[in-house]
Amino acid sequence: MITFYLLLGIMILGSIVAIETRNILSSVISVGIVGFTLSILFLLLGAPDLAITQVVVEILVLVILIRATISVDNTAIEAYRGTFAIVSSLFFLGLFLVFASYAFLEMHAFGKPLMRTSQHYLDKGLAETGASNIVTAVILDYRAYDTLGEATVLFVSVLGATVILRRIGRKRGGKSIESTGK
Amino acid sequence: MGMSLIVKKITQLLIGLIFLFGINITLFGHLSVGGGFAGGVILTCGFILLMLAFGKDTTLGKMRTSVARFLSCTGALVFLAIALLGYIGGAFFLNFLDPGQAFHLHSAGFIPFADIAISILIVSAIFALFVLLVLSGRFTEDSGKYTEDDEL
Amino acid sequence: MTIYLMCLLLFVMGLYCLVAKKHLIKKIIGVAILDYAVNLFLILIGYREGGAPPILFKEMNQQVFSQQSVDPLPQALVLTSIVIGLGVLIMMVSIALRLYEKYKTFDTSEISRLKG
Amino acid sequence: MQQLFPLFVAIPLGTAFLVLFFPKSLTRVVEVILVISKVILLSMVVALIGHAPFSYFVGKWQPPLGITLVSDQISTLLLLVINIVGLLSLLYSFRYMEMYTSKIRFYALFMLMVAGMNGVVITGDMFNLFVFLEIATISSYALVGFGCEHEELEASFKYMILGSVSSTFILLGIAILYCTFGTLNMADLANSISVNGINKSVLFAETLFIMGFGLKGAMVPFHAWLPDAHPSAPAPISAMLSGVLIKACGIYAIIRVSYHVIGMTPLIHIILMSLGMLSMVVGVLLAVGQWDFKRLLAYHSISQMGYVMVGIGLGTPLGILGGLFHLVNHAFFKSLLFLCSGAIEYSTGTRNLKEMGGLFKRMPVTSGSCSIASLSISGVPPFNGFWSKLIIIIALVQAQYYAMAAVTVGVSFLTLVSFIKVQRYSIFGDLPEKLKKTKEVPVLMGTTLVILAILCLVTGVLYPFFGDTVLEMARDALMDQQKYIQLVLHL
Numbered sequence: 007m008i009t010f011y012l013l014l015g016i017m018i019l020g021s022i023v024a025i026e027t028r029n030i031l032s033s034v035i036s037v038g039i040v041g042f043t044l045s046i047l048f049l050l051l052g053a054p055d056l057a058i059t060q061v062v063v064e065i066l067v068l069v070i071l072i073r074a075t076i077s078v079d080n081t082a083i084e085a086y087r088g089t090f091a092i093v094s095s096l097f098f099l100g101l102f103l104v105f106a107s108y109a110f111l112e113m114h115a116f117g118k119p120l121m122r123t124s125q126h127y128l129d130k131g132l133a134e135t136g137a138s139n140i141v142t143a144v145i146l147d148y149r150a151y152d153t154l155g156e157a158t159v160l161f162v163s164v165l166g167a168t169v170i171l172r173r174i175g176r177k178r179g180g181k182s183i184e185s186t187g188k
Numbered sequence: 189m190g191m192s193l194i195v196k197k198i199t200q201l202l203i204g205l206i207f208l209f210g211i212n213i214t215l216f217g218h219l220s221v222g223g224g225f226a227g228g229v230i231l232t233c234g235f236i237l238l239m240l241a242f243g244k245d246t247t248l249g250k251m252r253t254s255v256a257r258f259l260s261c262t263g264a265l266v267f268l269a270i271a272l273l274g275y276i277g278g279a280f281f282l283n284f285l286d287p288g289q290a291f292h293l294h295s296a297g298f299i300p301f302a303d304i305a306i307s308i309l310i311v312s313a314i315f316a317l318f319v320l321l322v323l324s325g326r327f328t329e330d331s332g333k334y335t336e337d338d339e340l
Numbered sequence: 341m342t343i344y345l346m347c348l349l350l351f352v353m354g355l356y357c358l359v360a361k362k363h364l365i366k367k368i369i370g371v372a373i374l375d376y377a378v379n380l381f382l383i384l385i386g387y388r389e390g391g392a393p394p395i396l397f398k399e400m401n402q403q404v405f406s407q408q409s410v411d412p413l414p415q416a417l418v419l420t421s422i423v424i425g426l427g428v429l430i431m432m433v434s435i436a437l438r439l440y441e442k443y444k445t446f447d448t449s450e451i452s453r454l455k456g
Numbered sequence: 457m458q459q460l461f462p463l464f465v466a467i468p469l470g471t472a473f474l475v476l477f478f479p480k481s482l483t484r485v486v487e488v489i490l491v492i493s494k495v496i497l498l499s500m501v502v503a504l505i506g507h508a509p510f511s512y513f514v515g516k517w518q519p520p521l522g523i524t525l526v527s528d529q530i531s532t533l534l535l536l537v538i539n540i541v542g543l544l545s546l547l548y549s550f551r552y553m554e555m556y557t558s559k560i561r562f563y564a565l566f567m568l569m570v571a572g573m574n575g576v577v578i579t580g581d582m583f584n585l586f587v588f589l590e591i592a593t594i595s596s597y598a599l600v601g602f603g604c605e606h607e608e609l610e611a612s613f614k615y616m617i618l619g620s621v622s623s624t625f626i627l628l629g630i631a632i633l634y635c636t637f638g639t640l641n642m643a644d645l646a647n648s649i650s651v652n653g654i655n656k657s658v659l660f661a662e663t664l665f666i667m668g669f670g671l672k673g674a675m676v677p678f679h680a681w682l683p684d685a686h687p688s689a690p691a692p693i694s695a696m697l698s699g700v701l702i703k704a705c706g707i708y709a710i711i712r713v714s715y716h717v718i719g720m721t722p723l724i725h726i727i728l729m730s731l732g733m734l735s736m737v738v739g740v741l742l743a744v745g746q747w748d749f750k751r752l753l754a755y756h757s758i759s760q761m762g763y764v765m766v767g768i769g770l771g772t773p774l775g776i777l778g779g780l781f782h783l784v785n786h787a788f789f790k791s792l793l794f795l796c797s798g799a800i801e802y803s804t805g806t807r808n809l810k811e812m813g814g815l816f817k818r819m820p821v822t823s824g825s826c827s828i829a830s831l832s833i834s835g836v837p838p839f840n841g842f843w844s845k846l847i848i849i850i851a852l853v854q855a856q857y858y859a860m861a862a863v864t865v866g867v868s869f870l871t872l873v874s875f876i877k878v879q880r881y882s883i884f885g886d887l888p889e890k891l892k893k894t895k896e897v898p899v900l901m902g903t904t905l906v907i908l909a910i911l912c913l914v915t916g917v918l919y920p921f922f923g924d925t926v927l928e929m930a931r932d933a934l935m936d937q938q939k940y941i942q943l944v945l946h947l
Binding site for chain 1: 341342343344345346347348349350352353354355356357359360361363365366368369370372373376379380383384385386387388389390391392393394395396397402405406409410411412413415416418419420422423424425426427428429430431433434435436437438446
Binding site: 351354355358364367371374375377378381382385413414417420421424427428431432435436438439442443451452 | 613
């Protein structure tokens with residue numbers, strides 16, 4: 007049990023570094039640390055499927071993010087929001103945590119899930135779908151419609167990214183219609 | 189074009205294994221750890237490694253972006269077609285094939301086919317995106333000219 | 341209970357990053373941290389003591405398996421959520437790169453033609 | 457019909473994947489395919505009207521196990537609005553989008569957005585709702601930045617950050633509900649909650665949902681993205697976003713979750729009403745000072761969504777009826793207004809009201825429909841906006857919220873002032889020298905404007921003919937939580 011706390015602590019430390027470092031490249035690498043720690047945590051929490059997906063997705067994310075940062079102007083940005091904005095946002099975030107802790111009091115304890123519907127998947131999943139990996143049975147048979155949506159999300163985002171990255175958006179010599187109104 | 193000799197040599201040694209691993213993860217998704225998404229992303233990472241090590245031209249010789257564009261739409265359409273084929277059994281997304289014998293590769297009805305379709309979609313879509321994002325020559329000074337053809 | 345709160349602390353840190361930082365890549369990182377936190381939370385609520393993965397092998401006993409395995413449903417949800425997160429991140433990076441191309445900076449205080 | 461229900465998602469998805477195969481030279485063929493698929497969708501919706509409510513089990517998995525699709529009168533109402541506005545925006549975009557490059561990918565993204573919204577509306581499962589919400593919003597991020605100019609990319613990025621935050625809030629809420637009740641099916645959740653009562657974790661989840669869906673629907677404390685994102689998009693997309701997306705992803709999701717899943721308590725009524733009141737007042741106050749036509753319309757969207765939220769949050773039968781009616785009306789007149797602003801931009805090349813004037817002589821069709829829409833939104837009889845606002849105000853008076861009724865009337869007056877300004881500066885007045893050569897928009901664009909204008913008039917005048925079949929049944933379905941549970945679970 008202590009391992010979970012330890013790994014979660016590493017994740018929190020990694021995110022603090024990622025958020026507060028001035029150099030963007032170090033910040034991106036710290037996010038990588040958080041992601042890989044998350045995948046170890048997934049493995050220990052009994053989710054090897056997710057661990058492997060998280061590792062490969064994290065590699066891809068790191069490659070893309072480093073690509074975005076490495077050849078561009080990498081100077082740190084000094085500008086902060088005003089102190090008042092920071093303090094008030096911290097206040098609201100703290101309030102959020104307090105409410106959350108009240109809500110968590112009524113949820114079941116860690117390590118004892120309710121398993122109201124999912125016990126059926128574990129009991130009958132192999133017999134009903136023929137897949138011995140119950141997670142696959144859930145994502146591609148019981149809830150395959152979700153997976154259709156998920157594949158579509160990826161398709162949409164890649165299509166959207168290619169649309170955004172095209173060089174010329176408008177015809178008519180590419181001049182934009184200024185949004186005026188001052 | 190590409191990286192140093194050491195990187196190229198190691199990539200040559202590893203790339204087959206990476207592709208095999210990706211295909212294995214995809215095909216055995218219903219039996220052990222993995223599935224279409226993880227396998228697809230592993231295959232994509234293989235292509236990305238190829239591209240980083242050998243440069244754009246070698247990789248695009250293996251998979252052109254127009255092919256990637258075609259394949260990603262095909263993958264998505266195949267998955268949708270699997271969903272619609274469920275109407276043979278009487279409902280959308282019904283697992284219309286026989287579950288088969290447990291723990292065998294050919295089992296679990298349409299699940300392996302859906303995995304393959306997803307894998308194709310992921311590989312081709314992210315590959316095309318990566319070509320566009322990294323080697324289009326607009327954000328870096330290094331290589332290549334960007335044409336309308338290269339878009340997905 | 342404590343571990344849930346620690347997980348929410350991660351969530352809140354992601355929100356703080358979005359509110360306080362003015363760098364586009366930092367904002368993307370904030371969204372990534374938010375995603376990590378929610379994914380972890382989903383897996384934590386499905387954890388069962390012992391932590392056996394929900395994958396059957398030939399020699400396993402079905403009864404023992406269904407008494408020990410963790411909840412498979414949150415894992416399916418998180419798998420979907422990871423891929424959605426990847427998609428959103430791809431879009432964000434491409435928009436950020438385009439913005440850099442147009443404005444030659446990642447600083448949001450300089451990217452402010454719109455009045456909000 | 458019952459068997460074909462999932463096709464509401466499958467047809468637009470399939471069309472979107474299919475059209476990407478076509479090269480640029482076959483754009484005409486693509487347009488024909490798109491129109492055919494949209495017409496099929498619309499006829500399916502029409503066949504659904506009057507059909508008894510039913511639930512559809514995807515893959516024949518019984519409710520708590522698999523995903524359930526639910527067709528009741530509310531989803532039929534939303535499907536009707538989405539597909540009418542979708543078809544007309546699509547027809548409009550054939551000519552309008554010639555200003556932009558890569559039309560085919562635009563059409564694909566458009567169809568994916570429609571698929572996402574249809575999916576949100578027909579689903580009966582919390583996580584499935586989240587997934588389709590993401591499809592709709594991610595394609596809208598791309599469409600907002602479609603022009604690839606400075607402002608558009610900036611608006612898209614801002615929209616995207618806030619949209620991702622709202623998605624994580626929603627997912628966290630779903631996680632908490634799953635943790636507490638062990639199921640994701642909406643009806644099953646509703647059943648568990650009505651048996652166990654609302655405890656603190658459910659309230660926390662509801663707060664997260666209101667924040668998340670409120671961000672998607674641009675309720676006032678969370679509205680910052682809308683006035684940037686909606687004007688930046690191409691005009692048909694602005695019409696879809698303002699006319700449909702904020703309703704399907706914001707308002708519809710809030711009312712479905714609050715009324716059917718969690719169940720209304722006095723506290724939730726007050727929260728929803730105050731959110732609506734705030735949006736109504738702040739939106740209209742910010743709109744009055746605007747000179748950019750589309751930006752002004754975007755602020756009015758916030759304000760009009762406030763009316764819907766007040767009506768829905770009030771919770772009396774009349775209030776809900778007014779809210780739903782205003783939702784439909786707003787879809788028609790706001791999309792018409794955005795399309796008109798797009799038409800004016802197409803012909804004159806400007807969005808600034810100060811540079812326009814006297815367009816009535818040059819563009820009679822556009823100006824006429826724009827006037828009708830302005831009269832509708834400011835609540836002038838006999839157009840549709842008047843009736844729905846009247847119903848909401850009567851409902852407020854009946855429930856003895858006199859101050860709120862007075863504020864509602866005041867906001868309506870300010871809306872009228874704001875649109876008189878629009879009319880004065882764009883349509884009437886003197887024609888500036890620059891715009892002497894302005895021509896009317898192409899026939900197809902003009903036709904869609906006229907159809908929407910006729911719809912604005914018809915929904916107002918002919919209310920007795922469709923009100924009881926569509927709107928009142930939707931209201932009854934919304935108010936009966938037990939019936940919804942019965943529909944899915946067959947207890």
